[in-house]
Amino acid sequence: MEARPPLGARGRRGPAGRPPVRLLIAGGGARGAAYARLAVATGRAIVVGLAEPRRFLRESLAAELDVPEAALFEDWQTMLTARPPADGIIIATPDREHGGPFAAAAALGYRILLEKPAAVDPAGCAELERVAAETAANATVCHVLRYTPLTVLLKRLLSAGAVGRIISVQHLEPVGYWHFAHSYVRGNWRREEESSPFLLAKCTHDVDWLSFVIGSRPLRVSSFGQLAHFRPEGAPEGAGPRCTDCPAEPSCPYSALKIYAPGRPANGGKADPARAYFAEVVDPGGTPASLLHALATGPYGRCVYFSDNDVVDHQVVNIEYEDGTTAAFTATAFTAAGPRRTRIFGSHGEISVEAGSISVYDFLTGTSTVHPVPAAVPEVRGEKHEGGDRGLVQAWVAALATGDWSGVVSGLEESLSSHAAVFAAEEARRSGAVVHVGPHRLSQ
16 A cells, blocks of 8 residues: 555544545445545544545545545546555445446555445356455455444354353344335335345344354355235325325325425424434435425335235245254244344344344253343434444554554455355255255356
8 A cells, every 4th residue: 555644634643643544435335435424434444545435425425524625536437447545445336337447446556445245146156256356455344233332242142151152042133024125125125136134134134243243154044035015006095106105105104205305394393313414315414395305206116006016025044064953944024113123042042133132041040131232323424333344444444544453353264154045045046945054156
């Protein structure tokens, strides 16, 4: 890498007078913007290059993070051709477009933070693996669940032998009915050919997290799931193609008006933070009136029963690990949105993870001990995953600043193992077979 100048952009310094970590951002959408904000919020990093094709997002994020105009680019190709002096790059382009910026950044020696999924098929993952090996790339994948305060505490309890040997695990990802309608019926991940299978887009986190918590790699999987509800035959009588003028809208829980209006209330009231995030996706930087116009004309106002979606709306995955542990994982749209719920069954005890606490039942004493997990209050706009986004970015920026990478626990190799398990699960779902997981899954 080029020598770091005495001062960062706009003359700012990091802690103790150190030069700040200099970052490039490839993709300024919801996830890229959130990671960029979190990096700058550490007080140790600045953005010295931002590539985003949508002008409004590019300019608004640049103004927010004090990125000079000369450091703004319409695409990652132009930015990396300019080769700005930087210490790392956050790649948050659309899922199917990770390979190009990854290869270019790796060739230039930038340390990489790559949004998940790393790639949408085995061939794409194999190509990332090849590029990383040839360039000796330093690559971290955004498996943010590894970095939540809950996961840190859970790993500590398990390492201390809280339940003895882990025998089996039950894990639920309650996506939430309105979140699923936004992302997987109306949104960018509704069609497999345009994005990826639901399990990969939403649940790579969970499959990766299970391996991390159990401490073993997946060996065999089976899976079942389908698109059961969000189809024309599920529509209520009289339903129209768009929520803004549908006679059935008042009685439909999936109404776009019900989902997004609380995030940008017309009466000037307090917005629901979770819904505000999604309203911003629908209509960036707008008003209640412009949000209504976006719903009347854009994809997020379509009836969930007459969209062009094809990804599954519920799926179960059973996993056998190399050490003999088994896990049963369920992901479903048909829940109230909320934290993931997990039960861990061990040789000497049982753990229940729910509602922000970890309860440990000891077989020997017959007693339960509850370990509360402090609520992770979002500190920057767009931050999600119960503190996992923040934990990941803080660990990565600290590693760039100090050279100590011990706090970064989601490297590319571990991530590709999780991706291979997801690809095997999709094969199992389609074929009805029990499918073996292995490195060959990435080369097919």
